[in-house]
Amino acid sequence: MRSDRLVAILLMLQRREQVTAAEVAEELEVSERTARRDLDALGMAGIPIYSVQGRGGGWRLLGGARTDLSGLTVGEARALFLVAGPAAAATPEVKAALRKLVRALPETFRAQAEAAAASLVVDSRRWNSPDTADAHPPRFLAVLQDAVIRGVQVRFGYIDAAGNETERTVHPLGIVAKGPSWYLVAHTDTGQRTFRIDRVTAITATDHPVARPDGFDLARSWRQVTDDADRLHTPVEVRATCAPEGLEYLRAALGDNLDIGTAGTDGRIAVVFRGPSEYGLAGHLAGLVEWLEISSPQGVIDHLATIGAALTDRYGPPEHPAARH
CATH class of the missing domain: 2.30.30 (SH3 type barrels.)
Structure with a gap:
């Protein structure tokens, strides 16, 4: 569930006494099925909302918390901000909505709600080395x-x-x-x-x-x-330029370990990336020399030249006998 939708739904519930899945779907431009799933997810996350069945039914905040969200306990307010406000994931729009929501909370809850929103960073990038951590959240x-x-x-x-x-x-x-x-x-x-x-x-x-x-x-x-x-783990920094048509190949080879700069007057794009060793980087990049021109460090350039000479010696066309005379 997207955190910006979660905040938007809570603000809708704050403004209105009741909302329907159809109203949520229309306002957030999602399907009714997605809206129902989001409303169910809010309840499962510990937010005190409940559904009213039958004609004229919909979703409401427990305790009639229409204007000040007074139906939230301190634990429920924390649950909301933990889900909605991971520091590295929240967009500026979500952060602005959270600030509005904080002002709507009972004053005694605000400090812990804000602390919950700032307590977690989600970094989806894995380390370069294999990660052996258990996929389940740790015990403590x-x-x-x-x-x-x-x-x-x-x-x-x-x-x-x-x-x-x-x-x-x-x-x-x-x-x-x-x-x-x-x-x-x-x-x-x-x-x-x-x-x-x-x-x-x-x-x-x-x-x-x-x-x-x-x-x-x-x-x-x-x-x-x-x-x-x-x-520490990738001490060698390589600076190079890449032809535009080779940029996707470079992204595929380096993944997140690639910083892309601006294009020069010749159209080539400045790039920077890191690796554990000069020889390892040269071997990794040898297949990209058609598009990549490395400016530093010299050690990577020298290793590429050595690799190129070895490839030519082993796989190049056989020397013509006439060339020996």
Whole structure:
């Protein structure tokens, strides 16, 4: 279910005493079947809406929360904003709608609703290395997200990448879903750290408040984490230009690991991408030399020349005997 539709439906329910699937479908330009599915999904997510059967029926908010959504409990308000407002996924229009919805909530709910909307980043891109995480949400995900929203420190047992288990007290700042893996971004005594949630072995929430760094933004912080990881695992940066007709082949070869710039006066497009080694990149790109012209680093260019010479030597046409005299 699209988060912008969810917010739009809640705002419709806020403005009107009752809506029908047909009215939702017309306003949101979707089919009635999609509208019914979205309305059902709202109820399954914990939002207090219910259907009125029969002629003149439709969907209503429990408690008659037509103007102030007073029918929402604090937990239900959090559920709504968790679904509707992942920090990296919400569009500007959705964020604007969420701000309107926050103003409609009872004042005592607003802080946790806003915290819920900012507590989660969804990063659909997988790491370059194989990810062995379980596809199911990890055991302590809900406890950690609750701590993020309530702004309290936690103590947990943790097994690091080397297999060592330690106990730590951290200040939870946000949760990130990256592919099948879940991460906690937290402030610690040694600075900001990222923890894989499936490596947490036990957890206890404390009553001590989180010390949140001034100006902290989860989406921006996570971009820095992934940029640093990319530089660590793919230290070689290649700069090149690509002919327009070869750009789709380059995208297919490099996927998300490709930054596309602007076209020059000759029509060729500036591109930048990274890889783990100069030789590995040269081998990966050798089949694209018809469209790709690399400007740096020199090591990749030299490896391409060596690969080209070896290919010509092995697969080129046999030398004519007359050429020997």
